[in-house]
Amino acid sequence: MATPHIACEPGDIASLVLMPGDPKRAERIARTRMDGARLVSDVRGIGAWTGTIDGIPVTAMASGMGVPSLSIYATELYEQYGVDRICRVGTCGGISPKVAVRDVVVASSAHTSSKVSTIDLPGVTLSLAPSFDMLRGAVDHARSSGRSVHIGPVFTSDFFYSTRTDIIPALDKLGTLGVEMEAAGLYACALRAGREALAVLTVSDHLFDGSGDLTADERETLFAEALETGIAGLRA
Numbered sequence: 001m002a003t004p005h006i007a008c009e010p011g012d013i014a015s016l017v018l019m020p021g022d023p024k025r026a027e028r029i030a031r032t033r034m035d036g037a038r039l040v041s042d043v044r045g046i047g048a049w050t051g052t053i054d055g056i057p058v059t060a061m062a063s064g065m066g067v068p069s070l071s072i073y074a075t076e077l078y079e080q081y082g083v084d085r086i087c088r089v090g091t092c093g094g095i096s097p098k099v100a101v102r103d104v105v106v107a108s109s110a111h112t113s114s115k116v117s118t119i120d121l122p123g124v125t126l127s128l129a130p131s132f133d134m135l136r137g138a139v140d141h142a143r144s145s146g147r148s149v150h151i152g153p154v155f156t157s158d159f160f161y162s163t164r165t166d167i168i169p170a171l172d173k174l175g176t177l178g179v180e181m182e183a184a185g186l187y188a189c190a191l192r193a194g195r196e197a198l199a200v201l202t203v204s205d206h207l208f209d210g211s212g213d214l215t216a217d218e219r220e221t222l223f224a225e226a227l228e229t230g231i232a233g234l235r236a
């Protein structure tokens, strides 16, 4: 069996999936946090690695960047491969002054400029939120970890380079913690499939203070606490 974007048998994909944006981060998760990880699919440079984490079968597979790319992989995983839970382990830009670079943000909802919240039901804006059980599992882990973890809304943008930077202070005023490009798409895909999702993000840069921003290398490698928080969400 294969879909247009995943080439393996259904049994090759675990029912729990860790989904960073970056394919190199997926491979790093497989090599550093999984036992017996094997590459089960490799289409368009998006590798799917399946192994175990603390004895539990898990697949690590990247989404690529943006809602359209993520929606392809999440839809095929939920609808064709019977995946139950996907946890995005990504990065975001800090919006709130309460969050600092390297902090972890758990997205308890996702505002978006993407059509994904309005396209399915004319006249209705969908409320895009994570699975309560996954959120609770991640938050319980986060609160016991002693690290700086924030729980709240994020903004899923269609643009990394936006011309509408004027909306950022307004998003801050509404309590939005950070900006990224996939969480709302993932929550919408889970809603459509009747499955579960969560996004856990490492703050890689801050929109109001660029002095401590992570390098490209650090964006790929510095995600240990977000990963453990995400794993706790997947296992909850």
Ligand SMILES: O=P(O)(O)O[C@H]1O[C@H](CO)[C@@H](O)[C@H]1O
Pocket: 020, 021, 022, 064, 065, 066, 089, 090, 091, 092, 160, 180, 181, 182, 219
């Ligand atoms: O680090 P990832 O998970 O890719 O997440 C963020 O980084 C990318 C932009 O650089 C976008 O995908 C954004 O959502």
Ligand SMILES: O=c1cc[nH]c(=O)[nH]1
Pocket: 091, 092, 093, 094, 159, 160, 179, 180, 181, 204, 205
């Ligand atoms: O989408 C993103 C991700 C990280 N940092 C940003 O500023 N935007």
